[in-house]
Amino acid sequence: MKHHYTNSLAEVRANAEVSIKHLALLSSVNPTTLKDMESGKQRPSLKVIAMYHMLFKAPYKVLFADLCADVHTYLTERSENLSMMLKSSQSQKSKRTIHAITNIVNRLNKGYND
Numbered sequence: 001m002k003h004h005y006t007n008s009l010a011e012v013r014a015n016a017e018v019s020i021k022h023l024a025l026l027s028s029v030n031p032t033t034l035k036d037m038e039s040g041k042q043r044p045s046l047k048v049i050a051m052y053h054m055l056f057k058a059p060y061k062v063l064f065a066d067l068c069a070d071v072h073t074y075l076t077e078r079s080e081n082l083s084m085m086l087k088s089s090q091s092q093k094s095k096r097t098i099h100a101i102t103n104i105v106n107r108l109n110k111g112y113n114d
Contacts, residue, residue: 008040008065009048010060027051072108079105 024031
């Protein structure tokens with residue numbers, strides 16, 4: 001499965017005008033492995049993500065943009081489903097949990113749009 005952040009790796013490196021060959025020499029990561037990570041054939045390791053961040057000043061939010069969007073959608077949907085399930089209970093504990101979940105969703109939405 002291809003992820004947006006893998007495509008971002010290639011963009012970030014190309015914008016810095018660094019070849020895969022030179023990046024491989026610098027990082028001790030096989031050039032084929034880097035190419036596979038950039039094309040989405042292989043998921044990039046955290047080490048490689050951190051390396052692109054440090055070398056090319058690429059924000060993590062850019063490198064993980066699609067993954068963050070997927071997680072945001074997943075958490076929002078799951079939170080809404082849990083809230084609906086808890087609303088049927090109407091106990092004080094359920095009401096407190098619904099309030100806490102609503103706060104989490106609001107925080108996710110605020111932070112995601114920043």
